[in-house]
Amino acid sequence: MTGPAGNVAPRAVAGGDAPKPAIPGTPAPRFAPGDAVRVRDDWPEARGPAHVRTPHYLRGRVGRVAATLGAYPDPSDLAFARPAPRVVLYHVAFPRAAAFPGQGDDELLVELYETWLTPGQEDA
Structure with missing residues (x-):
């Protein structure tokens, strides 16, 4: 599968490929x-x-984990040239109305690092 200009497109996050071996320290x-x-x-x-x-409009909001994307060096440390431990990154889905009430029933899919997430309950 190729993306724009013939670049290799990222693999789909759901289904298919066997898990890759973990990187030490992950x-x-x-x-x-x-x-x-x-x-x-x-x-x-x-x-x-x-x-x-992390988008401001999603702080405090509840979503559901759609996929685990792997663990990557923490960008909040990399930005300041500090040693960066690996942090798990997720695709998290939110109902659009959670962030933008009255704007339809679409879903937002956002990449969020685990340091920003806590266990949540669906809002009533």
């Missing part, structure tokens, strides 16, 4: 596909310089 995922998670309602940028990759 943490085990805390959440599994289908788990409800809540995005921490935290504002580290209010405490000083921060590199935040």
Whole structure:
């Protein structure tokens, strides 16, 4: 499968390929596909310089894990040239209405690092 300009497109996150061997030092995922998670309602940028990759409009919102994408060096440390431990990255799905009430029933799919997620319950 190729993407724009003949570049190799990323593989689909669901189904298919056998799991790849873990890289030493890679943490085990805390959440599994289908788990409800809540995005921490935290504002580290209010405490000083921060590199935040979590959308403001999803903080405090509940979604469900769609896929585990692997573990990668923590970008909040890499941005400041600090040693970066590996952190698990997930695809998390949110009902569009959770972030944008009255804007339809689509779903948002967002990449979020585990450090931003807590166990969640579906909002009533």
